[in-house]
Amino acid sequence: MLDYQTLKSETPAALRQVIREGHYGSHTAGLGKGALQANIVILPADVALDFMRFCQRNPKPCPVIAVSDTGNPMMTTAGQKIDIRSDVPAYYIYRNGVMTEEVTDVADIWTDDMVAFALGCSFTFEHALMAAGIDVWHITNNTTVPMFKTAIPTVPAGPFSGSLVVSMRMIPKDRVEEAKAITRHFPLAHGAPVHAGDPAEIGIKDISTPDWGDPAPELEGHIPVFWACGVTPQAAIQNAKLPVCITHKPGHMLVTDIPDDAEVPIINLPNSI
Amino acid sequence: MLDYQTLKSETPAALRQVIREGHYGSHTAGLGKGALQANIVILPADVALDFMRFCQRNPKPCPVIAVSDTGNPMMTTAGQKIDIRSDVPAYYIYRNGVMTEEVTDVADIWTDDMVAFALGCSFTFEHALMAAGIDVWHITNNTTVPMFKTAIPTVPAGPFSGSLVVSMRMIPKDRVEEAKAITRHFPLAHGAPVHAGDPAEIGIKDISTPDWGDPAPELEGHIPVFWACGVTPQAAIQNAKLPVCITHKPGHMLVTDIPDDAEVPIINLPNSI
Numbered sequence: 001m002l003d004y005q006t007l008k009s010e011t012p013a014a015l016r017q018v019i020r021e022g023h024y025g026s027h028t029a030g031l032g033k034g035a036l037q038a039n040i041v042i043l044p045a046d047v048a049l050d051f052m053r054f055c056q057r058n059p060k061p062c063p064v065i066a067v068s069d070t071g072n073p074m075m076t077t078a079g080q081k082i083d084i085r086s087d088v089p090a091y092y093i094y095r096n097g098v099m100t101e102e103v104t105d106v107a108d109i110w111t112d113d114m115v116a117f118a119l120g121c122s123f124t125f126e127h128a129l130m131a132a133g134i135d136v137w138h139i140t141n142n143t144t145v146p147m148f149k150t151a152i153p154t155v156p157a158g159p160f161s162g163s164l165v166v167s168m169r170m171i172p173k174d175r176v177e178e179a180k181a182i183t184r185h186f187p188l189a190h191g192a193p194v195h196a197g198d199p200a201e202i203g204i205k206d207i208s209t210p211d212w213g214d215p216a217p218e219l220e221g222h223i224p225v226f227w228a229c230g231v232t233p234q235a236a237i238q239n240a241k242l243p244v245c246i247t248h249k250p251g252h253m254l255v256t257d258i259p260d261d262a263e264v265p266i267i268n269l270p271n272s273i
Numbered sequence: 274m275l276d277y278q279t280l281k282s283e284t285p286a287a288l289r290q291v292i293r294e295g296h297y298g299s300h301t302a303g304l305g306k307g308a309l310q311a312n313i314v315i316l317p318a319d320v321a322l323d324f325m326r327f328c329q330r331n332p333k334p335c336p337v338i339a340v341s342d343t344g345n346p347m348m349t350t351a352g353q354k355i356d357i358r359s360d361v362p363a364y365y366i367y368r369n370g371v372m373t374e375e376v377t378d379v380a381d382i383w384t385d386d387m388v389a390f391a392l393g394c395s396f397t398f399e400h401a402l403m404a405a406g407i408d409v410w411h412i413t414n415n416t417t418v419p420m421f422k423t424a425i426p427t428v429p430a431g432p433f434s435g436s437l438v439v440s441m442r443m444i445p446k447d448r449v450e451e452a453k454a455i456t457r458h459f460p461l462a463h464g465a466p467v468h469a470g471d472p473a474e475i476g477i478k479d480i481s482t483p484d485w486g487d488p489a490p491e492l493e494g495h496i497p498v499f500w501a502c503g504v505t506p507q508a509a510i511q512n513a514k515l516p517v518c519i520t521h522k523p524g525h526m527l528v529t530d531i532p533d534d535a536e537v538p539i540i541n542l543p544n545s546i
Contacts, residue, residue, distance in 0.1 A: 049322040049388075053340050056325075057350050059537045067326050069430070077330050077428060115322075155350060155539065157342070184536060187460060191536055263457060263464055264332045266428065 004142070007031055012255045013080055020086045025104050025252075027144050028089060029123055032255035036188070036265060038065055038078070038118035039230030040088055040254055041237070042106070042246040045070045048115040050158025054236060055119065057155035061164055061232035063120035063188045065258070065265035071112040077266045079257030084116040090249035092234070097241035106246050114246075119230045121253055122167055124189035124260045128182050134175055137216050144251035145169070146210035147231050151203025152194065154232065159240035165232040166194060168207060170222040179225060188265055195226040202226065212250040277415070280304055285528045286353055293359040298377050298525070300417050301362060302396055305528035309461070309538060311338055311351070311391035312503030313361055313527055314510070315379070315519035318343045321388040323431025327509060328392065330428035334437055334505035336393035336461045338531065338538035344385040350539045352530030357389040363522035365507070370514035379519050387519075392503045394526050395440055397462035397533045401455050407448055410489050417524035418442070419483035420504050424476025425467065427505065432513035438505040439467060441480060443495040452498060461538055468499040475499065485523040 002023045007015055012032040018024050028037055043051060048070070055062035066078035075082040085107045093101040093109060103109075122145065126136050138145045145167045152164040171179045176196050184192035195202045207224055208215050212231055218224070237245045248254065258265050275296045280288060285305040291297045301310055316324055321343070328335035339351035348355040358380045366374040366382060395418065399409050411418045418440045425437040444452045449469050457465035468475045480497055481488050485504055491497070510518045521527065531538050 045322070049318070049325065049343075052322065052325050052329075053342070056337055056340050057539060059539070064329055067329050069326070070322075187536070263460070266330060266332070 001025065012257050015255050016082065016087045019089050020083065022104060025089045027251040028253045028255055029139055029144070029251065034260055036065060036256045036258040036260045036262070037121040037123045037253040038256055039121055039233070040084065040116065040118060040246070040248040041233045042084065042110070042114050042116045043237070043242055044244070045113045045115050047159060047240070047242060051117065051160060053157035054154070054160035054233070055117070057157055058232065059187070060191050060194065060228035061154070061230060063190065064117060065120050065188055066118040066256070068116040070115050073110055073116065075116060075118060078118055079267060082254070082256065084254070085110045088248045088254050089252040092247045092249050094237050094242070094245040094247065096243060097238045102249060109244065109246060118254055118256065119233070120188040120190065120265070121230055122190055122227055123253065125183040125186040127260065128186065129179060132178065132182055134171060134179060137170055137219070138214065143214035143216070145213050146207070146216050147212040147229050147250060148204045148207070149211050149235060154236065159242070160236040162235040162239045164194065165211070165229045165235055166202070166226040167213070167229040168216065168224050168226050170216065170219045171225045172222050176223060176225060183227065190228045190230070193225045193227045197223055199224055274298070281306070285530050288528050289355065289360045292362050293356065295377060298362045300524040301526045301528055302412055302417070302524065307533055309338060309529045309531040309533045309535070310394040310396045310526040311529055312394055312506070313357065313389065313391060313519070313521040314506050315357065315383070315387055315389045316515055317517070318386045318388050320432060320513070320515060324390065324433055326430035327427070327433035327506070328390070330430055331505065332460070333464050333467065333501035334427070334503060336463065337390060338393050338461055339391040339529070341389040343388050346383055346389065348389060348391060351391055352540060355527070355529065357527070358383045361521045361527050362525040365520045365522050367510050367515070367518040367520065369516060370511045375522060382517065382519060391527055391529065392506070393461040393463065393538070394503055395463055395500055396526070398456040398459040400533065401459065402452060405451065405455055407444065407452060410443055410492070411487065416487035416489070418486050419480070419489050420485040420502050420523060421477045421480070422484050422508060427509065432515070433509040435508040435512045437467065438484070438502045438508055439475070439499040440486070440502040441489065441497050441499050443489065443492045444498045445495050449496060449498060456500065463501045463503070466498045466500045470496055472497055
């Protein structure tokens with residue numbers, strides 16, 4: 001296994017190769033610098049239209065940045081030679097709505113009727129926050145962002161429904177408005193926050209015990225700010241009780257070749273000015 | 274029939290009712306002020322996932338702002354009581370890739386296996402250009418924007434492929450960069466232009482004879498600027514040769530209830546700050 005520090009200078013393509021060959025299986029925050037990272041959902045074609053509708057109706061948690069052809073594991077519009085069966089550091093397998101396995105390769109589970117979706121990720125706007133001098137605690141401390149189920153409902157589509165999942169970052173009180181304005185410019189990376197302040201107002205009982213990721217401390221002079229999170233589909237998948245569904249492990253993302261400041265999330269567009 | 278000037282002060286809901294009842298069948302530029310307008314594509318469910326993939330891969334011409342449930346003509350996330358069978362001023366019917374009829378209501382063609390898509394429209398960014406003091410000739414002169422097929426290919430998905438359609442506006446030479454910057458902020462309304470300058474470079478032979486819409490004159494001190502256009506799917510539909518497909522008539526759009534400065538194109542989101 002290669003370590004996190006060694007991989008920081010690798011290109012997205014080189015990083016994916018290391019992951020594909022099984023030499024790295026940890027989180028991707030801070031890796032593949034300048035490239036869009038993505039949440040992954042892989043599910044059977046017979047529910048793919050409903051899932052894509054769910055994403056369209058919930059664009060803050062689920063901004064679609066790439067979709068495979070049915071049965072084709074190559075994500076051709078997101079990068080060179082991206083094989084979605086092997087290029088994510090760690091996957092969760094859900095069966096009938098229950099997470100049953102964590103694996104580093106899904107080639108033996110992938111079938112000809114599956115469709116893979118890549119959804120935008122908060123790593124993109126975190127770079128922008130840090131560039132503005134706003135510290136992002138979980139990155140500075142090399143942990144995974146804390147994520148929580150909320151009481152906010154999503155807009156349903158077919159079998160997909162459930163509550164919004166959010167990620168939390170502590171922001172200095174006097175910079176919350178600035179953080180809102182900065183992140184609103186990233187519609188493919190969850191956009192502006194959905195809540196700032198009292199966690200109880202959106203149904204979060206205890207911010208020291210996240211549902212996914214690692215806890216982050218409350219900081220003096222800061223308030224907790226909550227952004228829609230790409231783990232939201234995993235809650236919807238639990239509700240949909242599909243026979244089989246594959247996702248990334250939270251924090252362990254697909255690193256694409258799309259620049260994170262691209263106007264549209266497609267590589268090699270024929271015309272673009 | 275009610276006339277255009279009378280309708281300028283109507284709300285989107287009132288305007289849709291007038292259209293639904295058959296009292297207005299002309300273009301919608303400048304109507305439903307402040308509300309997002311949309312291109313419409315209605316097609317059979319068995320190609321709807323491919324069509325939605327086509328839109329995702331070609332987000333500049335085809336920014337999806339709403340999708341109906343299969344067989345349900347109500348576009349619930351785009352506005353109150355929007356019935357897509359009657360709320361567009363004029364429709365084109367395509368059969369086997371050929372435009373065969375122009376009608377003002379499609380209730381007798383709609384079937385239980387159809388899915389309706391609403392795609393963002395350039396009217397949104399035109400308001401922003403005009404607010405910045407850049408004249409938009411076809412609006413000032415109450416005509417439909419000129420639209421052209423280009424030699425730029427789209428990214429295909431399933432049966433959908435073909436060349437990009439663009440709309441043209443003459444922009445003062447010294448304000449082209451500003452026009453690019455303004456429109457880039459509207460990813461749900463085609464974003465930044467795809468070309469500025471010589472039409473021949475993108476395969477347009479004669480800008481005085483548009484493929485859709487009305488001609489607009491070349492203006493002294495201006496250059497032609499071309500934006501991706503929501504009529505692009507109509508070219509893809511011609512290539513796909515579907516048994517039946519319904520679109521809006523170019524320029525004759527669905528007026529939604531979504532504010533044109535909304536962060537996401539969904540009405541009544543449970544939480545939004």
